[in-house]
Amino acid sequence: MLDAAILGAVLASIVAAATTLLLASLGELVAERAGTLNLGVEGMMIVGAAVGYATAYGTGSLLLGTLAAILAGMAISLVFAGLAIWLATNQVASGLATTILGLGVAGLIGAPFVGTRLDGAPALKVPGLTDLPVIGQMLFGQDAFVYASLALLAAVTYGLARTRIGLVLRAVGESHAAAHALGHPVRRIRTLAVMFGGACAGLAGAHLSLAYTPFWASDMTAGRGWIALALVVFSAWKPLWLLAGAYLFGAVSILQLHVQGFGLGIPSQLLSALPYLATIAALVAISALKRGQGAPASLGVPFVPDR
Template sequence: MDLIVNIVLGIIVAATPLVFASIGELVVEKSGVLNLGVEGMMIIGAIAGFAGTIETGSFMVGILAAIIAGAAVALLFAVLTQTLLANQVATGLALTLFGLGLAALIGQSYSGKSAPDFPKLNIPGLTDLPIIGPLIFGQDGLVYLSFALVAGVAWVLTRTRTGLIIRAIGENHDAAHAIGYPVVAYRYATLLFGGACAGLGGAYLSIVQTPLWVENMTAGRGWIALALVVFAAWRPWRSLLGAYLFGGITIIQLHSQALGLQVEPQILAMLPYLATIIVLVLISYDKAKARLNAPANLGKTFFAST
């Protein structure tokens, strides 16, 4: 039983950075922008969060630093693609490479240091309950925040006028512009939100999960977050589900021997990507439904001719 609880706890820790990064990217893509720089924003968030925490000793400062750093990198992307109309795919890829390099540079002096333990929720009585105690009442604050964030995004996108405008801009930016919505301003806002979320996801890795700074420590999680958005068919709750599935596979991989699974770890490591491809095939099988899922103007450059 302890093994199971430990595995589930591990899954939560593994999934939370993915939840943050993918929910941010989901909002960005809903507004019609494809930012492939998630990996870069995450790693910058990771080093900023780690450095902030080590330098000040305050987790709050570290987390804030990560959010600001992630958003700042996203702002760079926004200026390049929304104001200067650079190609989004190329800029996103460049952003990832830039982020990895810059983070490594900043992180030189932090290698090998470790952050203090991140506090977890402890409600006497509740947290001591068997099984559900540690699982439901014993998490760190960021885990609860990640759930709240998904719920908030889901609510804003489907129930509010702001969400409707974001979806409309992602669907047809020319029409949105003709009606009078500031397409570029909205996209700046969603990009900043996406960057902040990716930064937070990165900080979770370096402050809570490891908690150390290691070069390239995001190890492709930014790409998984991108894949998750597609996997989720651009629906917030499904991206949460996806993040936990992917997190689960990562953890089961680690425990596979203890669980007596006779599967090559490489095959398990492949699974998330395989699942994404299968989901992509499934969602594009029905053309009418595919149209409803993917924002029609995803990745297209908007230029107001008038």
């Protein structure tokens, strides 16, 4: 029924849809492994999308746009870090405030660009391999964001498990009091982790507005920041499970579009909700299997050093 070309295109679009989530949730995973729960992902992501789009539109350079998006995501994350880490405010409230702030700032920056379009990031083709049937386009015909997200996944997985900075970061998230007693700079490490999360969210936003849907719309993140947060929790803070969750979400969100195209008489709203339902169901199952594991013990607890 489906020929190889269509199947190949579907697989390729699944990867593209999953990449935004993978980027954003990787950043949040690092922040949470350091013990900070940043609910500002949606806000950081949309500011990244707006700043990235505005910069790319103005300069004509997608690279500059992407860098600007990363810096913008980090800048917004510093608002959260200042409140939640250095002033030890409630992390949930600070994160929500960051999201609201981000949505407002992004709307302001993006206002002049409503209705414009960009040429999106090009697919990086490998002669010969890209033309392989079915999997060629999925594996060898993606834009740079996709490859960056996978490289980042590998780096985060390795970094957390195998490097000293990863060990210190996990230790800070596990027990900030103990880490402090051993002389590790808890607040500085957490700030860096949150900034990494901001950079990743900004990059995810850039992927959205510069590659996946290369235009600007004020609500273009459409809750992906929240899905990214949920992915982190349900993946039990393990990067590889994050990959599975993000790709599952991507798969269902693309497939439901095709199902809508067949006109099966299922309400489209229900189909649009399907990726969210499927991701949550799958990840609830995962976290039920690994109950009680993974959550950093100090997650969400403000740290106030001894006088």
